[in-house]
Amino acid sequence: MSCWAVIPIKAAGDGKSRLAGVLDPAAREALVDAMLAHVVATALATPSLDRVYLVGPSRHGLDEAITLLPDPGAGLNAALQAALARLAGQAPDRVPDRVVVIAADLPHLSTLDLDLLARARDGAIAIAPDRHGTGTNALSLPLPDAAGFTFLFGEDSFARHCAEAERLGHNVETILSRGLEKDIDEPADLADAGSVL
Numbered sequence: 001m002s003c004w005a006v007i008p009i010k011a012a013g014d015g016k017s018r019l020a021g022v023l024d025p026a027a028r029e030a031l032v033d034a035m036l037a038h039v040v041a042t043a044l045a046t047p048s049l050d051r052v053y054l055v056g057p058s059r060h061g062l063d064e065a066i067t068l069l070p071d072p073g074a075g076l077n078a079a080l081q082a083a084l085a086r087l088a089g090q091a092p093d094r095v096p097d098r099v100v101v102i103a104a105d106l107p108h109l110s111t112l113d114l115d116l117l118a119r120a121r122d123g124a125i126a127i128a129p130d131r132h133g134t135g136t137n138a139l140s141l142p143l144p145d146a147a148g149f150t151f152l153f154g155e156d157s158f159a160r161h162c163a164e165a166e167r168l169g170h171n172v173e174t175i176l177s178r179g180l181e182k183d184i185d186e187p188a189d190l191a192d193a194g195s196v197l
C-alpha cells in the first residue's frame with residue numbers, strides 16, 4: 001500500500017488574505033510559513049505516507065528534497081487537478097494506491113490524523129470537513145479508480161466533494177478530528193494558531 005501526500009500552497013505574499021485586517025504582510029507570511037512547515041513536517045513523520053509533494057509556484061524556502069509540482073496559475077482546483085493528473089498518469093506500476101490532499105493551514109494536524117486519511121476504507125474517498133462542516137481541509141483518493149475526481153474547493157466544498165465521490169461510485173468516509181477541522185481562515189480562527197508560532 002503506497003500513499004503520497006500533496007500539499008497546495010499559494011505564492012509567498014498571497015496567502016491568508018482574509019487576515020489582512022488583523023496581520024501585516026510580514027506577520028501573515030510568517031504564519032503561512034509556520035503552518036506550512038508544520039503540515040510538511042507532520043506529513044514527513046507519518047509512516048503511512050511514502051512521499052510528500054508541494055503544489056504551488058514556490059517551495060517557501062523548504063528543503064529541495066520535497067518535490068514541487070507546477071501550478072498552472074488558475075486557482076486551487078486547477079492546481080490540484082494538474083497534480084492529480086501528473087501523479088495518476090504515470091506508468092501503472094508507479095501510480096500510488098492513494099493520494100492524500102492536505103491544506104497547508106492546519107496548525108493542530110497530527111500524524112494520527114494523516115494516518116486516518118492514508119488508511120481509509122478500501123475504495124472509499126475520505127473527506128475531512130472544516131470546523132463549520134462546510135469546507136474541505138483534506139481528501140484521500142484511491143487510485144487509479146478516483147483519477148477522474150474533480151476538485152470543487154470553494155463554497156460548500158464538503159457537500160460538493162461528497163457528491164463528486166458518489167458520482168464516481170465511491171463510498172464516502174468522513175474524517176472528523178480536531179487536527180483536520182481547525183484550519184485558519186478568519187481572524188476568529190487565530191486563537192487556534194498559537195501552537196505553530
Ligand SMILES: Nc1nc2c(ncn2[C@@H]2O[C@H](COP(=O)(O)OP(=O)(O)OP(=O)(O)O)[C@@H](O)[C@H]2O)c(=O)[nH]1
Pocket residue numbers: 008009010014015016017018019055056057071073074075076077079103104105183184185
Ligand atoms: N498551489 C495553490 N495553492 C492554493 C491556491 N489557492 C489556495 N491554495 C492553498 O490551499 C489551501 C487552502 O486555501 P485557503 O484556506 O483558501 O487559504 P488562503 O488562500 O491562503 O486564504 P485566503 O487568501 O484568505 O483565501 C492553502 O494551503 C492555500 O495556500 C492556488 O491557487 N494554488
Ligand SMILES: O=C(O)[C@H](O)COP(=O)(O)O
Pocket residue numbers: 103130134135136137152153154155156157158183185
Ligand atoms: O472549499 C473550501 O473548503 C475553501 O474554499 C478552501 O478552503 P478554506 O476553508 O481553507 O478556505
